[in-house]
Amino acid sequence: MLRCDLHVHTDASRDGESTVEDILRRAEAAGLDAIAITDHDTLEGVARARSTGSRVLVIPGIEISTRHGHLIVLGITKSIPPGLDVLETIALARDQGAVTILPHPYHMWRHGAARRARKAPQAVDAIEVFNSRYLVGSANRKAARVARKFRKPCVGGSDAHNARFVGFGYTLVAAEPTVPSILAAIREGRTAAGGKMTPIRTYSRQSIRSAWKRVRRRIRR
Numbered sequence: 001m002l003r004c005d006l007h008v009h010t011d012a013s014r015d016g017e018s019t020v021e022d023i024l025r026r027a028e029a030a031g032l033d034a035i036a037i038t039d040h041d042t043l044e045g046v047a048r049a050r051s052t053g054s055r056v057l058v059i060p061g062i063e064i065s066t067r068h069g070h071l072i073v074l075g076i077t078k079s080i081p082p083g084l085d086v087l088e089t090i091a092l093a094r095d096q097g098a099v100t101i102l103p104h105p106y107h108m109w110r111h112g113a114a115r116r117a118r119k120a121p122q123a124v125d126a127i128e129v130f131n132s133r134y135l136v137g138s139a140n141r142k143a144a145r146v147a148r149k150f151r152k153p154c155v156g157g158s159d160a161h162n163a164r165f166v167g168f169g170y171t172l173v174a175a176e177p178t179v180p181s182i183l184a185a186i187r188e189g190r191t192a193a194g195g196k197m198t199p200i201r202t203y204s205r206q207s208i209r210s211a212w213k214r215v216r217r218r219i220r221r
Helices: 020-029 044-049 086-095 138-149 179-188 200-220
Strands: 002-008 034-037 057-065 070-074 099-102 126-131 154-157 169-173 191-195
Touching (some): 020 044, 126 191
Parallel strands (some): 034 057, 099 126
Antiparallel strands (some): 169 191
16 A cells, blocks of 8 residues: 555645655655645646655646636646636546546635535545645545545545645555556545644644735735
8 A cells, every 4th residue: 555645735836835855855754655746726846846856756736726616636747727617627637637636625715616516526536535734624524425425536635735744644545656556546446545634723824824825916916
């Protein structure tokens, strides 16, 4: 079984705080076999990771801001534009042979796509049932119930925006240590999700900082 964190942000994300190098050093220290770099609407972090020489396998990914909320795409080869319908985005990802995951699907303030697009949980390849950046676990539990209902593979991720928290959420994957093998295992449901919560103080600080950044961007417009 491989231990993988399938939801990690670098400073290529507008709200990321740590470099690719720091993220990978932390992943090694946490004993991870692989991480998915899933920056918001950019593959820049993935491109940087290719030259690090880390022993941790990097799965190319992106967290796309669809019209209905966020969607993680793993194994992506070229960017998909943000702002499209979530079902259209899923179809475009499938055209690339990528794996689609609904992250934090029922979170009220973090663009949970399942709250606005009821068909999204049925359309994706997998559902994130453990996300470490929650104050309480009710949204994770609801995601797990929906995954069981639609018989979708369950995955977990830290959603780390700082290297310190890489590995707080993880997915155990029954696969060989290659990207194609991991993606196939996710599709086939050879996964188990787990982890621990990001400390409340840190989560709150990051949320306030992100909200303030959004306010400043709107003011500048």
